[in-house]
Amino acid sequence: MESQALTPDQLKALVRTVPDFxxxxxxxxxxxxxxxxxxxxSASVAHLAAMAREAGAQKIAGMEAxxxxxxAAVAVQLGVGFVSVRKPGKLPVDVIGIDYDLEYGKDRLEMDPGAVSDGEQVVIVDDLIATGGxxxxxxxxxxxxxxxxxxxxxxxxLPDLGGAERLAAAGVDVAALMDFAGA
Known part of the structure; x- marks a missing residue:
């Protein structure tokens, strides 16, 4: 079966659920x-790339890891640059950063402020949205x-955790290949 022919439902079947972890x-x-x-x-990346193309992505950003x-795979498919949003202390240049709350504590993200241009359309791509922090x-x-x-x-x-709604409230349209209801 060709990878592009895999539907989101077929992809969902490839995700393992581990109880009590x-x-x-x-x-x-x-x-x-x-x-x-x-x-x-391959199919996941192809689906995400099609959505990013439709969104007018000039660059793709992804959070570690x-x-x-x-x-990065979506950026390659689109032929656009990739912006790495990193954990603290990983970049060798002056950075800008933001502290934020996690479900079980606090964390920080940093990036090279020169990685994007003013007004450049950047689409975030990640594996999962839970609380959205x-x-x-x-x-x-x-x-x-x-x-x-x-x-x-x-x-x-993971719609029950409200992350997509938090992003929508910040003016960000959210799309996912699949969802899993419940905790």
């Missing part, structure tokens, strides 16, 4: 089984650097 009651959606399947990875996998921080960081960020694309949405 990282704590009891959580149904962890393990994307490593999807990225370990050549046709599944799984956002690098999908985002990391994606929302990336949107704010990219906008601070001058980018227009109107779209964020994900392989998986």
């Amino acid at each position: 990282p704590q009891p009651g959580i149904q962890f959606r393990d994307i490593t089984t999807l990225i370990g399947d050549g046709a599944g990875l 799984r956002g690098f996998i999908f985002g 990391t994606a929302l921080a990336a949107v704010k960081l990219l906008r601070t650097a001058g980018a227009r960020v109107d779209n964020a694309l994900f392989v998986i949405d």
Whole structure:
């Protein structure tokens, strides 16, 4: 079967669910089984690239680490640049950064402010949206650097955790290849 012929429902079947990880009651959606399947990875990237093209992406941004996998592959398919949004202390140049809340603590994202041009249309691509904290921080960081960020694309949405709504409230259209209801 050609990878582009795999539907989002077929891709969803490639995602492994691990019960009670990282704590009891959580149904962890393990994307490593999807990225370990050549046709599944290729189809996921093709679907995301089509959505990013439709959104007018001039660059793709991805957050460390799984956002690098999908985002860089989408950027290659589109022939556009990739902006890495990094964990602290990973870039050898002066950076801009943002601190944000996580479900279980705090974190920080950083980027090279020269990675985007004023008004450049940047589409965020990541593996999963849950509460939306990391994606929302990336949107704010990219906008601070001058980018227009109107779209964020994900392989998986966990809609019960509200991340897509948080991004929508910030003026970002959200799309995902699949969703998993429940915790």
